[in-house]
Ligand SMILES: CC(C)(COP(=O)(O)OP(=O)(O)OC[C@H]1O[C@@H](n2cnc3c(N)ncnc32)[C@H](O)[C@@H]1OP(=O)(O)O)[C@@H](O)C(=O)NCCC(=O)NCCS
């Protein structure tokens with residue numbers, strides 16, 4: 001039977017990557033929208049040239065790669081610039097994702113994306129798992145992971161769907177407010193359940 005796709009989403013620092021890694025350890029095929037977002041702006045790809053034409057040479061590093069920190073500072077300080085970037089990149093990211101989803105060998109595959117709902121990528125999935133965490137934990141974990149300031153994390157949070165909106169699209173919710181051993185056990189339960197599903201439904 002054709003593998004179905006589980007959409008995995010949650011706000012920044014909610015624990016999507018940690019949950020995704022647990023599924024990978026169980027042998028599930030994973031496609032990561034953040035990785036696709038990096039591939040489409042590699043040197044030589046047309047999107048990078050369009051970004052430089054729009055934002056200027058200061059969003060390039062000396063080696064010709066995108067200066068992600070510089071672009072991050074620009075787009076999370078200005079919603080119009082962020083929307084411009086999204087309208088350029090989201091169609092390209094969507095194409096990469098659908099190509100990689102077709103390579104799935106496992107009974108189901110996972111698309112992990114911070115913007116699954118906002119970008120409409122959930123249309124490529126048959127079921128949605130939302131990782132949820134209290135906002136103070138999201139901020140604390142992201143600051144530790146990225147060495148970013150609380151203000152920058154808050155600015156990114158403000159650019160994302162509200163928790164209620166994300167939860168409205170959820171078939172399953174994993175509240176990641178305990179330790180990683182507990183998280184792993186929860187993923188094992190979900191995986192056992194997902195293996196019983198056909199096309200993402202009981
Ligand atoms: C702006 C940008 C260059 C910054 O790069 P970076 O500093 O390396 O940061 P990352 O790409 O790792 O993104 C950091 C966080 O910002 C959030 N984020 C990224 N793009 C976002 C956007 N357009 N709107 C809201 N939040 C966004 C994500 O939550 C991400 O963290 P998470 O995956 O851990 O949840 C990069 O985020 C980008 O190209 N964004 C536009 C493309 C896009 O929408 N990507 C999201 C996946 S579809």
Ligand SMILES: Nc1ncnc2c1ncn2[C@@H]1O[C@H](COP(=O)(O)OP(=O)(O)O)[C@@H](O)[C@H]1O
Pocket residue numbers: 010011012013014015016017018019141142145176177178179180183
């Ligand atoms: N339950 C947890 N306990 C402790 N640390 C966690 C837990 N879940 C995630 N983390 C850590 O918090 C940070 C953010 O998690 P991550 O999975 O990268 O979030 P996301 O992908 O949603 O942005 C990472 O450094 C991760 O290792």
